[in-house]
Amino acid sequence: AQSVAQPEDQVNVAEGNPLTVKCTYSVSGNPYLFWYVQYPNRGLQFLLKYITGDNLVKGSYGFEAEFNKSQTSFHLKKPSALVSDSALYFCAVNRDNYGQNFVFGPGTRLSVLP
Amino acid sequence: KAGVTQTPRYLIKTRGQQVTLSCSPISGHRSVSWYQQTPGQGLQFLFEYFSETQRNKGNFPGRFSGRQFSNSRSEMNVSTLELGDSALYLCASSLLTGTSTADSPLHFGNGTRLTVT
Numbered sequence: 001a002q003s004v005a006q007p008e009d010q011v012n013v014a015e016g017n018p019l020t021v022k023c024t025y026s027v028s029g030n031p032y033l034f035w036y037v038q039y040p041n042r043g044l045q046f047l048l049k050y051i052t053g054d055n056l057v058k059g060s061y062g063f064e065a066e067f068n069k070s071q072t073s074f075h076l077k078k079p080s081a082l083v084s085d086s087a088l089y090f091c092a093v094n095r096d097n098y099g100q101n102f103v104f105g106p107g108t109r110l111s112v113l114p
Numbered sequence: 115k116a117g118v119t120q121t122p123r124y125l126i127k128t129r130g131q132q133v134t135l136s137c138s139p140i141s142g143h144r145s146v147s148w149y150q151q152t153p154g155q156g157l158q159f160l161f162e163y164f165s166e167t168q169r170n171k172g173n174f175p176g177r178f179s180g181r182q183f184s185n186s187r188s189e190m191n192v193s194t195l196e197l198g199d200s201a202l203y204l205c206a207s208s209l210l211t212g213t214s215t216a217d218s219p220l221h222f223g224n225g226t227r228l229t230v231t
Contacts, residue, residue: 032216043118043204043222044157051217090157094216100147100208101170102220104157 002027002095006105013081021076021108023091033074038088081112118223126229132193135226139186139207146188151202200230
């Protein structure tokens with residue numbers, strides 16, 4: 001069964017420092033991996049996706065993610081965190097090749113401290 | 115281009131009642147999915163509709179149902195409400211690309227927060 005895990009409930013980082021939000025996956029076949037962000041009282045916003053190709057994927061708002069097949073990981077990164085990056089981050093995988101049936105990780109709350 | 119619109123934003127219902135939530139997808143998007151978000155269970159997939167047909171279904175009881183209209187707008191219905199149905203219900207639309215849609219991201223609305231008392 002397709003699944004994703006986010007081992008950290010909470011990540012704290014100082015403004016200006018690099019940030020990493022971790023995700024590991026378990027999928028059969030080629031993984032279609034995504035990162036989403038959720039701000040308070042809002043829906044989720046798409047950040048980036050990995051389908052195939054380069055293991056380093058660049059996305060919105062300066063975020064990037066590194067796909068590592070041997071470690072089955074897809075960690076979200078940003079070189080320099082902003083206070084405005086504080087939000088809830090979700091890793092997700094689509095279980096269906098031809099439809100939309102996403103399974104989401106439990107989420108990681110990122111707090112960027114000024 | 116307008117985003118995904120969900121109405122209403124907030125609802126308060128009593129146990130045993132039924133409720134209908136509405137979702138208007140981004141123009142041109144034919145796939146509409148529904149998710150339930152709760153603090154305890156996180157984000158859980160309810161169902162997906164494409165061209166007025168339910169294409170995928172999550173593991174929810176039959177009290178949860180949906181439909182999609184010819185203009186891709188979708189509604190979700192919950193009958194015989196229970197306290198545990200209190201949640202944020204999120205609708206998402208997606209643009210199909212070619213024959214494989216697994217790489218199409220979801221575009222979410224801001225959700226309907228349902229409170230059952």
